[in-house]
Amino acid sequence: MTCPGVTSCASRPPGQDGGMTYSCARVPVAAVALVDDLARPTRLLAARRSGPPALAGGWEFPGGKVEPGEPPAGAAVREAREELGVRVELGDPVGPGPWPLGATHEMWLWWAVTCPGEPEPQPLADHDELRWVTLETLRDVPWLANDRAVVDHVEAFLVPVADLA
Numbered sequence: 001m002t003c004p005g006v007t008s009c010a011s012r013p014p015g016q017d018g019g020m021t022y023s024c025a026r027v028p029v030a031a032v033a034l035v036d037d038l039a040r041p042t043r044l045l046a047a048r049r050s051g052p053p054a055l056a057g058g059w060e061f062p063g064g065k066v067e068p069g070e071p072p073a074g075a076a077v078r079e080a081r082e083e084l085g086v087r088v089e090l091g092d093p094v095g096p097g098p099w100p101l102g103a104t105h106e107m108w109l110w111w112a113v114t115c116p117g118e119p120e121p122q123p124l125a126d127h128d129e130l131r132w133v134t135l136e137t138l139r140d141v142p143w144l145a146n147d148r149a150v151v152d153h154v155e156a157f158l159v160p161v162a163d164l165a
């Protein structure tokens with residue numbers, strides 16, 4: 001489920017997961033901010049939702065609802081595999097805690113990279129397009145309204161491609 005050498009998400013105690021405390025006050029959604037490099041991320045994978053109609057066409061972080069009893073980090077890894085067809089390794093949580101998504105949901109989001117040897121992510125479920133965005137193109141896609149705060153946060157961590165030259 002995780003890359004070789006990475007502690008299994010399932011071994012983490014309930015209530016604490018990847019540095020975040022699980023509140024259960026809202027429906028938990030687990031997702032990945034998939035980047036090219038955890039230490040110096042220059043590109044981020046954005047995914048365009050194919051449904052439901054109210055959300056279709058909006059761009060988001062790949063992920064989905066945490067299943068009952070499932071550690072959120074494990075859910076993030078599972079959702080990446082189901083939606084993108086790749087195994088991922090999680091890095092740190094993005095931000096200090098779950099991100100509120102409107103009044104009813106909250107998103108547990110991790111920086112992540114694909115495991116070595118994995119293929120390019122594909123839009124296998126829930127999305128009709130994937131796009132690697134950079135600091136320069138992050139805002140070229142219409143993110144879901146609930147994601148604005150987290151996109152602002154992520155933006156501060158992306159390294160301009162020009163800085164690597």
Ligand SMILES: Nc1nc2c([nH]c(=O)n2[C@H]2C[C@H](O)[C@@H](COP(=O)(O)OP(=O)(O)OP(=O)(O)O)O2)c(=O)[nH]1
Nearest residue numbers: 029031060061062063064065101105126144146147
């Ligand atoms: N994955 C994800 N969901 C988000 C983001 N922003 C946002 O408002 N949401 C909302 C959309 C949905 O209402 C909810 C995620 O639920 P989902 O429908 O994708 O969950 P799922 O894949 O488990 O789907 P389902 O089988 O339960 O229908 O969170 C985001 O960046 N990523």
